[in-house]
Amino acid sequence: xxxxxxxxxxxxxxxxxxxxxxxxxxxxxxxxxxxxxxxxxxxxxxxxxxxxxxxxxxxxxxxxxxxxxxxxxxxxxxxxxxxxxxxxxxxxxxxxxxxxxxxxxxxxxxxxxxxxxxxxxxxxxxxxxxxxxxxxxxxxxxxxxxxxxxxxxxxxxxxxxxxxxxxxxxxxxxxxxxxxxxxxxxxxxxxxxxxxxxxxxxxxxxxxxxxxxxxxxxxxxxxxxxxxxxxxxxxxxxxxxxxxxxxxxxxxxxxxxxxxxxxxxxxxxxxxxxxxxxxxxxxxxxxxxxxxxxxxxxxxxxxxxxxxxxxxxxxxxxxxxxxxxxxxxxxxxxxxxxxxxxxxxxxxxxxxxxxxxxxxxxxxxxxxxxxxxxxxxxxxxxxxxxxxxxxxxxxxxxxxxxxxxxxxxxxxxxxxxxxxxxxxxxxxxxxxxxxxxxxxxxxxxxxxxxxxxxxxxxxxxxxxxxxxxxxxxxxxxxxxxxxxxxxxxxxxxxxxxxxxxxxxxxxxxxxxxxxxxxxxxxxxxxxxxxxxxxxxxxxxxxxxxxxxxxxxxxxxxxxxxxxxxxxxxxxxxxxxxxxxxxxxxxxxxxxxxxxxxxxxxxxxxxxxxxxxxxxxxxxxxxxxxxxxxxxxxxxxxxxxxxxxxxxxxxxxxxxxxxxxxxxxxxxxxxxxxxxxxxxxxxxxxxxxxxxxxxxxxxxxxxxxxxxxxxxxxxxxxxxxxxxxxxxxxxxxxxxxxxxxxxxxxxxxxxxxxxxxxxxxxxxxxxxxxxxxxxxxxxxxxxxxxxxxxxxxxxxxxxxxx
Numbered sequence: 001x002x003x004x005x006x007x008x009x010x011x012x013x014x015x016x017x018x019x020x021x022x023x024x025x026x027x028x029x030x031x032x033x034x035x036x037x038x039x040x041x042x043x044x045x046x047x048x049x050x051x052x053x054x055x056x057x058x059x060x061x062x063x064x065x066x067x068x069x070x071x072x073x074x075x076x077x078x079x080x081x082x083x084x085x086x087x088x089x090x091x092x093x094x095x096x097x098x099x100x101x102x103x104x105x106x107x108x109x110x111x112x113x114x115x116x117x118x119x120x121x122x123x124x125x126x127x128x129x130x131x132x133x134x135x136x137x138x139x140x141x142x143x144x145x146x147x148x149x150x151x152x153x154x155x156x157x158x159x160x161x162x163x164x165x166x167x168x169x170x171x172x173x174x175x176x177x178x179x180x181x182x183x184x185x186x187x188x189x190x191x192x193x194x195x196x197x198x199x200x201x202x203x204x205x206x207x208x209x210x211x212x213x214x215x216x217x218x219x220x221x222x223x224x225x226x227x228x229x230x231x232x233x234x235x236x237x238x239x240x241x242x243x244x245x246x247x248x249x250x251x252x253x254x255x256x257x258x259x260x261x262x263x264x265x266x267x268x269x270x271x272x273x274x275x276x277x278x279x280x281x282x283x284x285x286x287x288x289x290x291x292x293x294x295x296x297x298x299x300x301x302x303x304x305x306x307x308x309x310x311x312x313x314x315x316x317x318x319x320x321x322x323x324x325x326x327x328x329x330x331x332x333x334x335x336x337x338x339x340x341x342x343x344x345x346x347x348x349x350x351x352x353x354x355x356x357x358x359x360x361x362x363x364x365x366x367x368x369x370x371x372x373x374x375x376x377x378x379x380x381x382x383x384x385x386x387x388x389x390x391x392x393x394x395x396x397x398x399x400x401x402x403x404x405x406x407x408x409x410x411x412x413x414x415x416x417x418x419x420x421x422x423x424x425x426x427x428x429x430x431x432x433x434x435x436x437x438x439x440x441x442x443x444x445x446x447x448x449x450x451x452x453x454x455x456x457x458x459x460x461x462x463x464x465x466x467x468x469x470x471x472x473x474x475x476x477x478x479x480x481x482x483x484x485x486x487x488x489x490x491x492x493x494x495x496x497x498x499x500x501x502x503x504x505x506x507x508x509x510x511x512x513x514x515x516x517x518x519x520x521x522x523x524x525x526x527x528x529x530x531x532x533x534x535x536x537x538x539x540x541x542x543x544x545x546x547x548x549x550x551x552x553x554x555x556x557x558x559x560x561x562x563x564x565x566x567x568x569x570x571x572x573x574x575x576x577x578x579x580x581x582x583x584x585x586x587x588x589x590x591x592x593x594x595x596x597x598x599x600x601x602x603x604x605x606x607x608x609x610x611x612x613x614x615x616x617x618x619x620x621x622x623x624x625x626x627x628x629x630x631x632x633x634x635x636x637x638x639x640x641x642x643x644x645x646x647x648x649x650x651x652x653x654x655x656x657x658x659x660x661x662x663x664x665x666x667x668x669x670x671x672x673x674x675x676x677x678x679x680x681x682x683x684x685x686x687x688x689x690x691x692x693x694x695x696x697x698x699x700x701x702x703x704x705x706x707x708x709x710x711x712x713x714x715x716x717x718x719x720x721x722x723x724x725x726x727x728x729x730x731x732x733x734x735x736x737x738x739x740x741x742x743x744x745x746x747x748x749x750x751x752x753x754x755x756x757x758x759x760x761x762x763x764x765x766x767x768x769x770x771x772x773x774x775x776x777x778x779x780x781x782x783x784x785x786x787x788x789x790x791x792x793x794x795x796x797x798x799x800x801x
Contacts, residue, residue, distance in 0.1 A: 070167065187282070645663070
């Protein structure tokens with residue numbers, strides 16, 4: 001029971017209501033049970049008391065966290081371009097002479113000195129601009145009494161957040177969704193009470209260090225609006241205050257429509273009295289997308305949607321959403337715990353139990369979150385997707401390029417959401433355009449481009465760091481380039497390869513050609529100064545150091561960029577001096593995968609000891625995942641990768657969040673389903689909040705996306721030049737089926753398995769293609785005809801053979 005304070009009212013007998021009320025309530029219950037039985041619903045028996053219990057909705061750009069409070073409802077509003085500042089900051093700091101000074105100190109073994117100098121010489125600004133909340137919508141319901149039959153849910157199949165309950169014998173419902181085709185959030189409130197709905201709506205936004213940045217306009221047409229400019233008076237530069245007093249301009253506008261009752265808009269609030277049903281339309285836009293016309297855009301949107309019915313808007317929203325979501329379906333045995341609220345199911349897992357239905361639900365939740373936070377022509381999903389309640393978010397809710405942004409998009413191709421990759425490419429194109437200036441002015445490299453470890457809305461490529469071990473890394477552009485190659489691999493889109501990917505490969509490869517230096521000790525080209533993201537080692541003085549004369553990850557990424565550039569040139573028929581130069585330097589590049597005397601892969605060029613032996617980053621296994629150089633066909637490196645993981649875990653590695661799910665992906669590549677099962681269990685035990693958001697802590701959405709990618713990687717792999725089926729099936733996933741996964745080569749795959757063994761598999765492609773398939777010891781070559789399906793049994797034989 002949920003009781004509003006200071007009330008003496010009690011629930012009236014339900015049976016005293018009219019027959020149509022009974023029908024209304026039963027229809028609502030039936031709808032909820034149907035959604036619950038589908039296994040695609042997060043549901044709760046109480047309102048959210050805190051942000052990490054609220055439920056996310058979004059249309060890619062615009063969204064909210066829905067609390068479901070029947071007395072004081074709260075929608076915390078979000079938009080992906082809510083940033084302070086602008087693109088006007090200087091791009092570079094440091095000179096080519098500074099770079100040579102650092103390299104000379106490294107040759108002399110003065111790594112401690114380099115750690116401080118690299119930041120002093122090259123770092124520009126740090127811990128500055130954060131993605132920000134757009135504000136809050138509060139709905140103050142005037143009814144009092146006791147609540148029963150309460151249910152709050154997020155239906156992943158319809159991207160619809162709902163709340164229903166009985167108050168004083170009357171039934172109330174709330175439904176809200178974020179529509180991409182209509183670019184708005186739409187809420188429907190209903191009641192069976194003869195008195196109708198009685199409520200007050202208001203908008204607000206937190207103050208920025210005591211400096212209000214928003215104002216509420218004079219209402220008209222049953223509207224209120226909140227306009228303002230994003231600032232960040234709590235900004236810093238090198239731990240010193242640096243107030244940012246300008247940024248993106250924005251407006252949130254709300255309109256209420258009802259066919260009965262009375263609606264009054266005054267003093268920045270909308271009052272609804274006596275309406276049986278009320279529709280609330282919420283729009284929000286910024287100057288980043290629309291220049292000075294963002295308010296006019298809101299007005300235009302409202303004029304188009306407010307005459308329409310809730311049902312028609314919902315139907316259009318569901319149709320748009322399901323065109324993406326329904327491409328993949330996943331089931332693991334019986335979903336026999338779906339009758340329990342999601343938080344109780346999660347607690348069962350935290351207590352050591354297993355819930356396979358919740359594991360499959362979390363996979364689809366990751367796809368839901370990507371659809372809801374990344375659509376064509378939006379900004380990419382940031383460190384929190386789009387859902388952020390802060391003015392100064394943890395880690396700024398920005399774009400970290402040393403795994404976090406990339407992990408957000410690991411599931412895009414394999415789980416059949418390829419269009420959602422576009423915002424990633426749009427941002428990185430902008431970053432690398434600016435990165436040409438950084439490469440030239442900071443490092444004296446006149447051709448090509450690069451990016452450091454983090455960026456934001458304004459596509460900054462330069463170094464932003466207070467400490468070398470996390471900020472001086474130079475391979476943000478190189479790692480991101482992999483995604484362009486993966487997109488081509490999965491789609492076979494040669495126009496994309498020629499016009500979008502090749503220019504990126506050319507720029508990054510050109511930068512690396514001029515960045516590499518000749519190492520007289522190894523007689524190889526090496527990358528220096530280098531770091532291994534966020535880790536450190538003991539130098540020859542016995543002190544902790546971060547910067548080195550080369551690192552495994554750096555050389556693995558450079559080698560991958562060279563390989564992808566050369567293969568792209570071959571596909572496109574390009575033969576020029578740059579191709580020959582890359583071939584020559586690649587042949588003498590320091591290897592990225594070196595097995596040390598203890599059987600582990602070296603993290604740096606030398607076998608250093610490290611202060612944190614269980615470090616959460618396993619950067620030297622980039623070549624295992626997300627790279628593809630370490631495979632079963634390289635037994636020494638394959639075994640060394642496993643030993644490297646074992647060593648990390650023995651010393652407390654992986655931890656929570658994104659680090660734990662990265663381990664699941666690596667378990668998959670090592671064909672180790674048993675370890676994957678253990679890490680999945682651990683992820684559920686220590687890394688998930690009640691609303692199933694990944695708690696690193698704090699909240700980082702990359703763990704959700706990395707988990708979804710990891711599940712796909714356990715079921716299908718295609719990075720070795722063939723399609724490997726059920727490569728690392730966890731032992732407790734005995735029975736299941738999945739449809740619509742994608743393999744490289746633009747091949748769609750359906751599978752079912754029973755008692756841990758493949759039962760049947762089907763392949764489809766939109767064009768004629770040849771594929772090779774492996775399951776267990778069976779291997780087969782197939783010819784696929786465009787839009788024709790081939791079905792095979794467990795022996796990889798055609799069903800009718």
